[in-house]
Amino acid sequence: xxxxxxxxxxLVTPQRQAFTEPLPxxxxxxxxxxxxxxxxxxxxxxxxxxxxxxxHALSGHHHAAGYHSIEERKPGWWDAxxxxxxxxxxxxxxxxxxxxxxxCHGSTGPSxxxxxxxxxxxxxxxxxxxxxxxxxxxxxxxxxxxGQWAAVVGGSLGGMQALQWAISYPExxxxxxxxxxxxxxxxxxxxxxxxxxxxIITDPDFHNGDYAAFGVIPKRGLMLARMVxxxxxxxxxxxxxxxxxxxxxxxxxxxFNSVExxxxxxxxxxxxEFSGRFDANTYLLMTKALDYFDPAxxxxxxxxxxxxxxxxxxxIMSFTTDWRFSPARSREIVDALLxxxxxxxxxxxxxxxxxxAFLLPIPRYIDAFSSxxxxxxxxx
Amino acid sequence: xxxxxxxxxxLVTPQRQAFTEPLPxxxxxxxxxxxxxxxxxxxxxxxxxxxxxxxHALSGHHHAAGYHSIEERKPGWWDAxxxxxxxxxxxxxxxxxxxxxxxCHGSTGPSxxxxxxxxxxxxxxxxxxxxxxxxxxxxxxxxxxxGQWAAVVGGSLGGMQALQWAISYPExxxxxxxxxxxxxxxxxxxxxxxxxxxxIITDPDFHNGDYAAFGVIPKRGLMLARMVxxxxxxxxxxxxxxxxxxxxxxxxxxxFNSVExxxxxxxxxxxxEFSGRFDANTYLLMTKALDYFDPAxxxxxxxxxxxxxxxxxxxIMSFTTDWRFSPARSREIVDALLxxxxxxxxxxxxxxxxxxAFLLPIPRYIDAFSSxxxxxxxxx
Numbered sequence: 003x004x005x006x007x008x009x010x011x012x013l014v015t016p017q018r019q020a021f022t023e024p025l026p027x028x029x030x031x032x033x034x035x036x037x038x039x040x041x042x043x044x045x046x047x048x049x050x051x052x053x054x055x056x057x058h059a060l061s062g063h064h065h066a067a068g069y070h071s072i073e074e075r076k077p078g079w080w081d082a083x084x085x086x087x088x089x090x091x092x093x094x095x096x097x098x099x100x101x102x103x104x105x106c107h108g109s110t111g112p113s114x115x116x117x118x119x120x121x122x123x124x125x126x127x128x129x130x131x132x133x134x135x136x137x138x139x140x141x142x143x144x145x146x147x148x149g150q151w152a153a154v155v156g157g158s159l160g161g162m163q164a165l166q167w168a169i170s171y172p173e174x175x176x177x178x179x180x181x182x183x184x185x186x187x188x189x190x191x192x193x194x195x196x197x198x199x200x201x202i203i204t205d206p207d208f209h210n211g212d213y214a215a216f217g218v219i220p221k222r223g224l225m226l227a228r229m230v231x232x233x234x235x236x237x238x239x240x241x242x243x244x245x246x247x248x249x250x251x252x253x254x255x256x257x258f259n260s261v262e263x264x265x266x267x268x269x270x271x272x273x274x275e276f277s278g279r280f281d282a283n284t285y286l287l288m289t290k291a292l293d294y295f296d297p298a299x300x301x302x303x304x305x306x307x308x309x310x311x312x313x314x315x316x317x318i319m320s321f322t323t324d325w326r327f328s329p330a331r332s333r334e335i336v337d338a339l340l341x342x343x344x345x346x347x348x349x350x351x352x353x354x355x356x357x358x359a360f361l362l363p364i365p366r367y368i369d370a371f372s373s374x375x376x377x378x379x380x381x382x
Numbered sequence: 383x384x385x386x387x388x389x390x391x392x393l394v395t396p397q398r399q400a401f402t403e404p405l406p407x408x409x410x411x412x413x414x415x416x417x418x419x420x421x422x423x424x425x426x427x428x429x430x431x432x433x434x435x436x437x438h439a440l441s442g443h444h445h446a447a448g449y450h451s452i453e454e455r456k457p458g459w460w461d462a463x464x465x466x467x468x469x470x471x472x473x474x475x476x477x478x479x480x481x482x483x484x485x486c487h488g489s490t491g492p493s494x495x496x497x498x499x500x501x502x503x504x505x506x507x508x509x510x511x512x513x514x515x516x517x518x519x520x521x522x523x524x525x526x527x528x529g530q531w532a533a534v535v536g537g538s539l540g541g542m543q544a545l546q547w548a549i550s551y552p553e554x555x556x557x558x559x560x561x562x563x564x565x566x567x568x569x570x571x572x573x574x575x576x577x578x579x580x581x582i583i584t585d586p587d588f589h590n591g592d593y594a595a596f597g598v599i600p601k602r603g604l605m606l607a608r609m610v611x612x613x614x615x616x617x618x619x620x621x622x623x624x625x626x627x628x629x630x631x632x633x634x635x636x637x638f639n640s641v642e643x644x645x646x647x648x649x650x651x652x653x654x655e656f657s658g659r660f661d662a663n664t665y666l667l668m669t670k671a672l673d674y675f676d677p678a679x680x681x682x683x684x685x686x687x688x689x690x691x692x693x694x695x696x697x698i699m700s701f702t703t704d705w706r707f708s709p710a711r712s713r714e715i716v717d718a719l720l721x722x723x724x725x726x727x728x729x730x731x732x733x734x735x736x737x738x739a740f741l742l743p744i745p746r747y748i749d750a751f752s753s754x755x756x757x758x759x760x761x762x
Contacts, residue, residue: 028636128636129636129638186627188618188621188622189618189621189622189624189625189626189627190613190616190618190621192627192645192646193609193613193621193645193646193649194613196609196645196646196649196650197606197609197610197613200605200606200609200653201581204602204606205602206586211638222584222585226580226584226606229576229577230577233574236570238568238569241568241570241573242568242569242570245569246569247567247569247572256409256410256508256509256674257409258505258509258591258666258670262673262674263569265572265576266572269573269576270580287638293642294634294636296627325705
């Protein structure tokens with residue numbers, strides 16, 4: 003353990019929880035049985051009031067902090083914010099981080115075996131919504147003996163889950179931290195998702211989602227989906243700073259087969275690497291969950307009305323160069339919370355890194371996040 | 383002819399011009415012989431000083447105004463700006479509009495027969511640059527007896543050609559009108575192009591560009607390329623106004639096969655329609671020409687220095703919600719022209735339509751464009 007940084011949660015071991023009571027879903031179907039894989043960091047206090055739930059974004063998973071082995075080179079995806087003395091301080095909080103249903107990192111999803119058929123679910127795995135996820139997370143909380151979260155926290159699609167928790171289970175969380183998110187997708191957001199989906203669906207290796215039966219994966223489609231997604235995670239400025247128009251070689255080749263600019267090889271690498279480790283059906287499912295999220299729809303588009311039942315205090319944060327979910331989208335949430343007369347803190351953070359900023363150790367962001375989390379009261 | 387609107391140039395017939403002198407290209411190769419297809423509107427005056435060249439953008443062509451037949455439902459792509467009494471007034475100007483080399487609308491391009499082999503050029507068609515196009519356009523001007531253009535005009539990639547004309551042939555144009563363009567692509571612009579190219583190249587029907595020999599076309603790739611391109615042509619706001627989150631049917635289907643939102647079916651339609659009428663190799667070529675455009679590179683990135691040789695007066699116009707080539711990109715051009723002490727007019731037009739605004743009859747845009755063009759002196 004001495005190899006890990008002092009502010010790391012160190013070695014962590016994923017845990018599994020099986021559920022046998024059917025989970026009714028927004029699509030009208032139900033999952034008869036399912037498993038969730040999760041990790042925890044820190045200790046649940048005797049009062050049980052120091053638990054924090056981490057909700058992951060599109061390509062995220064349960065491994066949010068620490069290391070799975072001493073060989074692992076990179077820690078969990080949100081290690082910048084979770085650990086002893088960090089914004090989500092594991093000296094104070096008991097942190098729970100799970101892989102959502104429909105995922106491809108251990109929780110039941112399209113590549114799991116459907117007990118009813120003995121084959122992978124594939125295309126038959128039901129569509130998931132943010133509400134469905136929150137319901138499944140509530141059941142995990144029940145199992146873990148967590149009646150009320152000190153906070154539910156997430157960025158991007160994870161922020162939507164945090165908001166949905168506050169709406170669906172108002173009495174089960176004291177704080178809701180929603181970062182770099184939106185109250186619903188814009189037409190442009192949906193359009194980018196649709197490009198990604200079409201890339202996957204039209205890949206001849208997709209086989210209507212049952213590619214596992216054919217022993218192939220739709221790598222081309224997944225690569226393209228990731229490439230287009232990746233562009234939306236970075237700001238124009240940060241791409242410019244990172245790559246500019248830097249050439250891959252000393253001079254231009256002027257042909258169709260060469261990679262001329264660094265940004266091209268970076269994107270191709272990102273796409274190819276992703277296509278080897280992520281499941282195509284899960285990608286479709288995650289983008290659909292994003293599209294469907296629209297909690298105000300239940301109140302004819304009135305978000306303030308939707309927030310009336312909230313009991314949690316909210317922290318909303320956005321980043322200036324995020325053009326996927328811009329500060330204006332966070333302000334929609336803040337304005338609705340204010341209209342509903344709910345307690346809300348809002349911070350717009352100057353950051354060049356675009357949407358990805360929420361994953362990065364940006365000082366002002368970390369300071370504000372830490373300060374807020376440190377003010378959350380927990381029993382000794 | 384009475385069926386056409388009064389301010390239309392009416393029925394037009396494309397013309398062809400063959401060139402037999404080899405055209406040396408930036409890539410080091412040369413085109414031994416080639417043809418250009420073009421249209422003209424209005425009449426060249428006896429002084430030969432009223433000619434205006436229209437340069438087209440990525441998916442454009444020679445048919446910029448009027449109708450090819452009385453059955454044609456839609457006029458040429460820039461009919462909003464070209465015609466009697468319009469911004470480019472055909473009562474005053476002799477307008478020339480061509481399909482660029484490498485195109486797929488009649489000029490020599492990848493789908494043309496290579497006389498050296500008797501087969502379609504396909505992947506062997508050379509890479510074109512904006513400079514190459516301008517050189518080929520200068521030869522067309524020679525044939526048409528146009529020693530000096532009253533103006534060279536274009537939007538987007540067309541604007542780059544207008545700028546390159548002013549740089550390459552300073553004495554051969556009096557005015558340069560560059561609309562919704564940039565002095566070079568940003569890393570993000572290149573990234574979007576690379577996604578489009580990868581979509582085409584990884585389509586199994588692409589066959590390394592020689593799909594014609596296989597009797598197929600990479601429709602899936604072209605569809606995806608157009609979808610992602612299309613998103614960058616529209617502003618987030620205009621997509622929102624056009625589609626919002628409007629459902630295609632009355633209610634959500636919650637499955638992976640349904641089109642849930644109007645914006646999805648719109649994008650799919652745009653992509654599919656495009657994939658049936660545009661050539662994949664041409665698409666690759668056009669995006670490469672965009673990537674390569676960087677006239678300041680010849681002067682170590684100093685755009686003002688590049689502009690020192692200019693003799694043309696410039697009109698630069700941009701649109702507030704254009705995020706493909708934002709107003710900031712136009713201001714880079716303006717600032718460099720000012721630093722080079724060149725006469726320049728600049729207008730940033732408030733418009734919700736994003737990059738596509740340059741094609742649309744937006745009153746303030748049309749008024750300013752008309753006013754500038756009307757001040758260009760031509761012999762009676």
